[in-house]
Amino acid sequence: MARVVVDVMPKAEILDPQGQAIAGALGRLGISGVSDVRQGKRFELEVDDSVDDAELEKIAESLLANTVIEDWTVTRVSVEPAA
Amino acid sequence: MARVVVDVMPKAEILDPQGQAIAGALGRLGISGVSDVRQGKRFELEVDDSVDDAELEKIAESLLANTVIEDWTVTRVSVEPAA
Numbered sequence: 001m002a003r004v005v006v007d008v009m010p011k012a013e014i015l016d017p018q019g020q021a022i023a024g025a026l027g028r029l030g031i032s033g034v035s036d037v038r039q040g041k042r043f044e045l046e047v048d049d050s051v052d053d054a055e056l057e058k059i060a061e062s063l064l065a066n067t068v069i070e071d072w073t074v075t076r077v078s079v080e081p082a083a
Numbered sequence: 084m085a086r087v088v089v090d091v092m093p094k095a096e097i098l099d100p101q102g103q104a105i106a107g108a109l110g111r112l113g114i115s116g117v118s119d120v121r122q123g124k125r126f127e128l129e130v131d132d133s134v135d136d137a138e139l140e141k142i143a144e145s146l147l148a149n150t151v152i153e154d155w156t157v158t159r160v161s162v163e164p165a166a
Contacts, residue, residue, distance in 0.1 A: 001118070007125050022126070025146060031138065033131035035084070042090050042125040043105070048116035055114065063108060 004047050004056055005075045008065045009040035040070070087130050087139055088158045091148045092123035123153070 010016045019037040026034050043064055047056070056074045065072040093099045102121040109117050126147055130139070139157050148155040 009125065009127065019126070022146065026142065029146070031142060033134040033138075034128050034142070035131070036129040038127045040125045040127070042092065042123045043102070044092065044121045044123070045117050046119040048118070051116040055116075059109065059114060059117070063105065063112070 002047055002049060003077050004045045005077055006043040006045065006056075006060045006064050006072055007040060007075070008043070008060075008070050008072045010038060011069055011071050014069045085130055085132060086160050087128045088160055089126040089128065089139075089143045089147050089155060090123065090158070091126070091143075091153050091155045093121060094152055094154050097152045 010019075016038045018039040022039065023034060023037040026032075026037070041064075045056075045059075053074070060072045060074050061067055093102075099121045102119070105122065106117060106120040109115075109120070124147070128139075128142075136157070143155045143157050144150055
């Protein structure tokens, strides 16, 4: 078993109204110094060792991300024994 | 300027219907070997160097995460010069 993280973020050229709303809220809350916020998604998958990187990329590309407007990255992370 | 990533995930004891829907869809698409999927959020913030870790934790805790049902982590990442 391995843990895989798939991060999905809006492409740089795509407007991100959720992130802009957060940036605006930070200003209204009196927090300065944050110039830009972008919001995306993070998926944590528990996968068998039989699932290879090509299959993970297929999952990310076809199911988790909308590749027209989003970029994705797949990262294998070690599972902490005592977490 | 620094880039800060805030990951927000549903707590382990909280049901995650979005993640369960994805896990179910993977099965229907004929992809086996993925036993669990959890969906959370990823925020990428561009912050001035004046913003310290305590302020970032305040932002994550008060604005980006619902700490009743979500865990959050703050990570500073280096900004790639040519990205």
